[in-house]
Amino acid sequence: MKNLIRSERxxxxxxxxxxxxxxxxxxxTIVAIETGKYDPSLPLAFRISRLFDKPIEDLFFPTVPEAQAAPERSRRRSRAGTRWRRTPTAPAPQGRTVLNPPSSAPQSIPGDG
Incomplete structure (x- = not known):
């Protein structure tokens, strides 16, 4: 986490x-905080904040690793035409609605009772 402790000090x-x-x-501990090798505990961050009379978010701010800053889009995509649709089963009272891809025939799953 980056911070402005050195400049405030x-x-x-x-x-x-x-x-x-x-x-x-x-x-x-101060050296480690100023160089970013140590992130202070929340109680210590509050003490630092009060000492410098500044909000914590003005003194400390997270760094975002490059890998998280610009995530690559997944190259794996779903195939076209594979949308799922709701297909009712046979009108039997114990039947349930089953989701099927458009190319497959509706399936009936018997109820638990």
Missing amino acids: EEHGWTQAVLAEHLNVSRQ
Whole structure:
């Protein structure tokens, strides 16, 4: 997840150690968050948000992997003329409606009773 923690920290004139102390975490945690190697827990993200007096969504935003950004369309397509239609079965009281492709004959499935 990308974030603006480094720029906010620098804007306040704080070192990583000072920010870590304000948040009660290690300096290494701040380094990992700023470099995007670690996504903070939700409670920590809220603490950061309150400390900088900014909404979470202004500080953190997800990155979309390239594979998800522009998914390829499937090359596998259904054949033309394979629409399904509703075909009633014989008028027997226990019969059910069966979906059949247009080219096949209606089928009757006996009821459970």
